[in-house]
């Protein structure tokens with residue numbers, strides 16, 4: 001039996017043909033027509049917004065913070081329940097991250113705690129310059145509420161939609177909220193360019209500025225002229241070709257992941273003490289990863305027992321993100337906590353959710369969870 005991975009790359013469309021087209025045309029140097037086309041096609045996905053294709057989602061967050069005017073010493077309020085890249089990017093610009101806990105239903109930014117954090121920033125003399133909410137595991141934050149709070153505080157909103165391409169809230173696509181958004185095409189994401197990302201901007205001039213800064217900030221001159229610090233952050237034409245093939249299959253990939261989520265809900269969600277995370281009201285998640293929580297008291301086993309049992313059967317499952325306020329590197333950050341991410345980290349597990357996961361493999365995952373030694377109620 002082969003290993004079942006959490007969320008492996010899935011190349012099932014025209015990726016190879018498009019990659020060969022880029023290769024054969026000699027456009028590997030590194031920008032080219034596939035980058036332009038990928039940007040246009042991605043823009044169509046995110047409500048017609050302007051897009052800069054970049055080398056990673058982290059690069060997108062970094063440039064978004066720069067374009068939002070975040071300066072050294074400024075405060076940026078962000079989600080504590082996220083991957084480290086979100087908060088690392090805040091540190092890249094010398095700003096101070098202020099961490100906000102998640103709400104209990106979808107694990108996205110808690111709006112009441114955001115309000116508290118913004119009030120604290122103002123009261124202590126350094127109002128937040130930006131708010132950076134994270135659409136975790138494909139769930140979509142309450143962006144209208146977050147935008148209203150941020151606007152009242154004079155802060156720019158940057159949406160970390162790295163995990164949420166194709167998810168919607170109120171029919172509007174993730175990546176289209178706020179002044180900027182970051183997308184990731186890392187190998188484990190819903191579509192991948194092996195490594196890659198994109199900055200999405202409400203203002204097309206700012207997207208152009210991101211392309212400029214991401215191409216070493218080279219001024220238009222026949223020689224190399226530089227007035228600003230630049231970055232080498234652009235996506236290569238080869239990888240953009242792969243991304244175009246992936247994007248053509250995004251609808252199908254979302255549908256398959258949603259099917260996995262529905263199947264896990266039907267088969268595991270009925271077990272006393274085991275919950276499958278469900279969509280926030282008004283949202284349709286892309287179901288990037290299906291997360292479950294395991295109550296050790298009611299189940300008789302804890303999350304680690306289940307994870308290790310799956311690992312022994314060659315099935316990859318992962319604990320949910322360890323919150324940033326628990327990470328040694330961010331231990332000095334001011335955090336507004338409600339206990340949700342701490343509790344989720346103790347009991348949360350991500351199950352294999354890739355769009356290449358077969359029904360047979362999915363049944364193997366379900367059987368494996370239910371056959372964990374000591375698990376009651378299955």
Ligand SMILES: Cc1ncc(COP(=O)(O)O)c(C=O)c1O
Pocket residue numbers: 055056057058059082083085086134160162163183184185186196197
């Ligand atoms: C929430 C979140 N933000 C940012 C990133 C960074 O994206 P990348 O790996 O493309 O730099 C990731 C994923 O890797 C992520 O999950």
